[in-house]
Amino acid sequence: MAKVVVVYHSGYGHTQRMAQAVGEGAQAELVAIDADGNVPASAWDTLAAADAIILGSPTYMGTVSWQFKKFADASSKAWYTQAWKDKLFAGFTNSAAMNGDKGSTLTYLFTLAMQHGGLWVSQGIMPSSTKAAQRNDSNYLGSYAGAMAQSPADAGAADMLPGDLQTARDFGARVAQVAARFQR
Amino acid sequence: MAKVVVVYHSGYGHTQRMAQAVGEGAQAELVAIDADGNVPASAWDTLAAADAIILGSPTYMGTVSWQFKKFADASSKAWYTQAWKDKLFAGFTNSAAMNGDKGSTLTYLFTLAMQHGGLWVSQGIMPSSTKAAQRNDSNYLGSYAGAMAQSPADAGAADMLPGDLQTARDFGARVAQVAARFQR
Amino acid sequence: MAKVVVVYHSGYGHTQRMAQAVGEGAQAELVAIDADGNVPASAWDTLAAADAIILGSPTYMGTVSWQFKKFADASSKAWYTQAWKDKLFAGFTNSAAMNGDKGSTLTYLFTLAMQHGGLWVSQGIMPSSTKAAQRNDSNYLGSYAGAMAQSPADAGAADMLPGDLQTARDFGARVAQVAARFQR
Amino acid sequence: MAKVVVVYHSGYGHTQRMAQAVGEGAQAELVAIDADGNVPASAWDTLAAADAIILGSPTYMGTVSWQFKKFADASSKAWYTQAWKDKLFAGFTNSAAMNGDKGSTLTYLFTLAMQHGGLWVSQGIMPSSTKAAQRNDSNYLGSYAGAMAQSPADAGAADMLPGDLQTARDFGARVAQVAARFQR
Numbered sequence: 001m002a003k004v005v006v007v008y009h010s011g012y013g014h015t016q017r018m019a020q021a022v023g024e025g026a027q028a029e030l031v032a033i034d035a036d037g038n039v040p041a042s043a044w045d046t047l048a049a050a051d052a053i054i055l056g057s058p059t060y061m062g063t064v065s066w067q068f069k070k071f072a073d074a075s076s077k078a079w080y081t082q083a084w085k086d087k088l089f090a091g092f093t094n095s096a097a098m099n100g101d102k103g104s105t106l107t108y109l110f111t112l113a114m115q116h117g118g119l120w121v122s123q124g125i126m127p128s129s130t131k132a133a134q135r136n137d138s139n140y141l142g143s144y145a146g147a148m149a150q151s152p153a154d155a156g157a158a159d160m161l162p163g164d165l166q167t168a169r170d171f172g173a174r175v176a177q178v179a180a181r182f183q184r
Numbered sequence: 185m186a187k188v189v190v191v192y193h194s195g196y197g198h199t200q201r202m203a204q205a206v207g208e209g210a211q212a213e214l215v216a217i218d219a220d221g222n223v224p225a226s227a228w229d230t231l232a233a234a235d236a237i238i239l240g241s242p243t244y245m246g247t248v249s250w251q252f253k254k255f256a257d258a259s260s261k262a263w264y265t266q267a268w269k270d271k272l273f274a275g276f277t278n279s280a281a282m283n284g285d286k287g288s289t290l291t292y293l294f295t296l297a298m299q300h301g302g303l304w305v306s307q308g309i310m311p312s313s314t315k316a317a318q319r320n321d322s323n324y325l326g327s328y329a330g331a332m333a334q335s336p337a338d339a340g341a342a343d344m345l346p347g348d349l350q351t352a353r354d355f356g357a358r359v360a361q362v363a364a365r366f367q368r
Numbered sequence: 369m370a371k372v373v374v375v376y377h378s379g380y381g382h383t384q385r386m387a388q389a390v391g392e393g394a395q396a397e398l399v400a401i402d403a404d405g406n407v408p409a410s411a412w413d414t415l416a417a418a419d420a421i422i423l424g425s426p427t428y429m430g431t432v433s434w435q436f437k438k439f440a441d442a443s444s445k446a447w448y449t450q451a452w453k454d455k456l457f458a459g460f461t462n463s464a465a466m467n468g469d470k471g472s473t474l475t476y477l478f479t480l481a482m483q484h485g486g487l488w489v490s491q492g493i494m495p496s497s498t499k500a501a502q503r504n505d506s507n508y509l510g511s512y513a514g515a516m517a518q519s520p521a522d523a524g525a526a527d528m529l530p531g532d533l534q535t536a537r538d539f540g541a542r543v544a545q546v547a548a549r550f551q552r
Numbered sequence: 553m554a555k556v557v558v559v560y561h562s563g564y565g566h567t568q569r570m571a572q573a574v575g576e577g578a579q580a581e582l583v584a585i586d587a588d589g590n591v592p593a594s595a596w597d598t599l600a601a602a603d604a605i606i607l608g609s610p611t612y613m614g615t616v617s618w619q620f621k622k623f624a625d626a627s628s629k630a631w632y633t634q635a636w637k638d639k640l641f642a643g644f645t646n647s648a649a650m651n652g653d654k655g656s657t658l659t660y661l662f663t664l665a666m667q668h669g670g671l672w673v674s675q676g677i678m679p680s681s682t683k684a685a686q687r688n689d690s691n692y693l694g695s696y697a698g699a700m701a702q703s704p705a706d707a708g709a710a711d712m713l714p715g716d717l718q719t720a721r722d723f724g725a726r727v728a729q730v731a732a733r734f735q736r
Contacts, residue, residue, distance in 0.1 A: 086492070
């Protein structure tokens with residue numbers, strides 16, 4: 001079976017719940033980036049051993065949190081030797097507004113994966129965008145490059161919507177499926 | 185008074201309604217790009233005389249329609265002499281999904297304005313993104329770089345939401361205000 | 369063996385030479401988008417049968433040419449049924465300036481591939497960026513998301529640099545290699 | 553006279569030299585973000601009083617450094633009250649490769665400015681991209697959205713090219729000029 005790792009930062013718990021949902025879908029190991037932007041030393045071995053790395057961050061001020069970026073900057077060591085070349089990558093993000101520049105975050109996660117010489121897996125779930133669409137439909141937010149969740153500015157992690165979490169779970173399952181196919 | 189021009193393409197009428205709302209807010213002249221990607225010859229003089237140019241397009245397959253792009257490519261004549269340098273620019277788009285890569289379209293419109301040596305005006309309306317937010321609130325879609333409208337895939341132009349159209353109107357008014365200030 | 373198709377538009381012959389180099393590297397079939405933005409009807413079958421689709425366009429006014437965009441808009445038929453889901457995609461572009469928003473073009477090609485539910489293959493060639501770097505080195509332009517070539521504004525297609533063409537060839541070979549691995 | 557502030561992070565001194573050149577051109581006050589991503593408490597007053605804010609960062613792993621991002625995240629306080637609304641913004645970056653995703657950094661700086669409700673000033677200098685172009689020409693790197701400098705991976709800050717620094721100076725002068733016009 002392909003090894004999938006979810007590496008994420010969460011500021012207030014929303015992105016963590018999303019990471020857990022993605023991880024469930026992908027049967028993945030989770031690596032949390034802490035409040036100082038650090039990961040345990042062992043995380044670099046975990047990432048090196050991964051077939052697929054799923055990157056997750058809240059969208060703060062238009063892109064990933066500084067803690068996630070600190071992790072990305074620290075990954076320059078792997079970049080230098082192209083140690084992650086040809087791994088699969090994918091990404092997800094949460095923010096307060098419907099758009100709120102979540103697309104900018106996913107584009108950045110893609111850019112990071114490209115620098116690592118990776119392959120990027122799309123979300124692969126069609127948007128729910130007819131008149132009959134409901135907020136808890138699969139991919140109601142209409143994302144393509146990765147998974148999105150939206151949590152109102154005054155909503156705690158416990159209030160996250162089941163539709164967004166199910167979308168995250170399905171997205172995780174898809175990445176694992178692609179990883180399995182690619183590994184054969 | 186500053187002269188504002190809205191130049192837009194609309195495939196099915198939604199972006200046209202949005203252009204009209206933006207135009208009302210900005211008291212602007214409208215220039216329509218036709219189904220073959222052309223504008224009347226006089227449009228180039230209209231654009232040359234503008235203090236501010238507001239660019240509008242539906243989001244099709246992840247960015248502006250090909251008709252809008254044909255107009256953008258034709259604007260290379262103005263680019264070559266930097267005839268539009270220091271004009272104000274702003275942008276808007278409509279698509280079926282909540283996100284649906286509308287951010288990609290606005291980023292492209294910005295990129296075009298940059299090639300023309302322009303100044304870009306943000307939407308300037310804060311997102312409505314609390315638990316109490318309603319679909320017809322101002323900037324419910326949570327955009328910053330320009331105005332967004334969202335129309336379900338099976339909804340005609342007549343079904344466009346009053347909130348999105350009011351956001352478009354307010355956005356037009358803002359661009360006109362900035363243009364007036366810049367012109368003084 | 370995996371089937372790779374290069375679909376491209378070229379305005380003045382530069383992108384065509386680049387497409388040929390990519391195609392050589394990938395042992396790919398080439399599909400040209402014509403000056404009106406059309407492809408032969410048979411091209412859609414060719415693309416449907418592809419394991420990997422490599423997208424190429426000049427960068428005009430900050431992104432793909434309108435002719436390429438017309439092709440992208442026509443691909444909405446395949447999008448609607450997600451007929452190209454899980455195919456590999458990759459991209460390349462040529463323009464006159466060192467940067468010249470070539471990155472914007474590659475990001476758009478990625479966005480298009482994401483709408484199709486695809487997987488995106490990075491260029492996978494490290495930049496040549498030390499003091500000793502020469503213009504004809506592999507990936508001298510320092511791209512990651514796809515292949516870039518740069519041709520001065522007053523240089524014909526015959527003047528294209530051997531380094532850029534070799535980079536394109538190597539990039540094509542890489543995509544074919546990933547496609548073969550993914551197909552197994 | 554309009555008040556221009558340059559706020560920047562520099563890891564190895566290159567972006568600092570660039571910031572100084574931009575600052576000279578703009579007759580601006582400089583605010584340095586330190587190695588921990590912090591600015592002096594007084595910097596927030598300086599920024600609040602600015603007519604134009606020029607944002608500068610190296611490009612690390614595909615976008616701004618984590619230290620710059622920490623500053624951007626801290627600016628959420630100003631964002632919350634839209635305290636920087638209608639200020640002018642502009643941006644610059646340095647990295648090792650010709651492209652090296654410097655465009656991604658400038659697009660992010662733009663995105664940040666948009667969240668603050670700002671107006672973005674283009675670089676406004678045409679690329680030098682004919683066959684006769686020389687490395688030290690103005691805007692040899694072919695940027696539009698902001699100023700770029702390129703410093704080989706093994707080159708110290710002292711080795712920065714005079715052409716890139718002059719481009720940065722001219723860019724600073726342009727932003728100051730636009731700020732003066734806008735302030736009248």
